[in-house]
Amino acid sequence: MSLDDLDRRLLTIIQSSFPIAAEPYKQLAEELNTTEEDILSRVQRFKDTGLIRRIGGIFDSRNLGYKSTLCAMRAPEDKLEKAIAVVNEYPGVTHNYLREHEFNVWFTLITPSEEYMEKVLDEIRERTGCEVHNLPAVRFFKIKVDFRLDKERQGAAEAAQ
Amino acid sequence: MLTEVDKKLIRLLQDDLPVTSRPFAALAEQVGLTEEEVIARTKEYQEKGYMRRFGVALRHREVGFTANGMGCWDVPEERAEEVGKTMATFREASHCYQRPRFEGWPYSHFTMIHGETREECEAIAKRISEATGITNYRLLFSTEELKKTSMRYFMEE
Structure with missing residues (x-):
């Protein structure tokens, strides 16, 4: 789908600060100098075309008492397909990527406790027969994803160097 | 509570x-x-920090960020804090964490690097390398997205 200038400005705003207010779309319309109907139809179009997955809260697993980690799995060619299916079954596995390395399957796992995390990983090791390393973060430097889609993106990227 | x-x-x-x-x-x-x-x-x-943000979750691959490389960096422990902070200032690096090393894996710092092409990701990693002085690193590109969902909390009760 093609995005016009207003689409891009709207997307940039609602990524990080969707208004938590009684009439959020009206507030966005005022900010962007258009009508509430226009904003509602643009957002609906973003959803219909699959550009946005959902509008909602991104919660902090640590502050909610959950444990999260990144896992590196070495899955040889003959075990790969089965291993991916097994890993993806778990609801706590939120991201999983195939990467170009001997450790080729990298997934994130979020669980209510460390004990449960170990249990899930042991189960994955046993069911896949693959080596899995649990790499929980020891220091956090940046946890936010924020992409600028408007025209200033390039400028901001350069300023950050 | x-x-x-x-x-x-x-x-x-x-x-x-x-x-x-x-x-x-x-x-x-x-x-x-x-x-x-x-x-x-x-x-x-x-x-209170329970919610990091409220907003839309984008499908990044559909808005021009087609390459994602996991930057893995071998940072000496005494420089871990300072180098991590410098890496975090790069706008194109969406996450930055220090994680444990393991046998056969010398890298301690992880940054997710997003760009429109592999070459762009490589150029960003090179700039991070120059800014931090960390030269032992590699960029692991994803060849396939196997799963991507949002975590749903308090569903197990």
Whole structure:
């Protein structure tokens, strides 16, 4: 789908600060100098075309008492397909990527406790027969994803160097 | 402390907010609070750090960021803090963490690097390398997205 200038400005705003207010779309319309109907139809179009997955809260697993980690799995060619299916079954596995390395399957796992995390990983090791390393973060430097889609993106990227 | 009502509201907030004029009123009805209470509690979750942000989740691959490389960096422990902070200043690096090393894996710092092409990601990694002086690194490109979902909390109860 093609995005016009207003689409891009709207997307940039609602990524990080969707208004938590009684009439959020009206507030966005005022900010962007258009009508509430226009904003509602643009957002609906973003959803219909699959550009946005959902509008909602991104919660902090640590502050909610959950444990999260990144896992590196070495899955040889003959075990790969089965291993991916097994890993993806778990609801706590939120991201999983195939990467170009001997450790080729990298997934994130979020669980209510460390004990449960170990249990899930042991189960994955046993069911896949693959080596899995649990790499929980020891220091956090940046946890936010924020992409600028408007025209200033390039400028901001350069300023950050 | 989060009450049962809070957990119920959090479950709703991790769903998809309706695209209607008064979306929080719709949530209020389901959770048995007023619209004002829902808005106040949602803001409070953000202030207290339970909620990192409220907004849209994009499908990055559909908005021009087609390459993603996991930057893996071998950073000496005595420089871990300082180098991590420098890496975090790069706008194109969306995450930055220090993680344990393991046998056969010398890298301690992880940054997710997003660009429109592999070459762009490589150029960003090179700039990070120059800014930090860390020269032992590699960029692991993803060849396939196997799963991508949002975590749903308090669903196990």
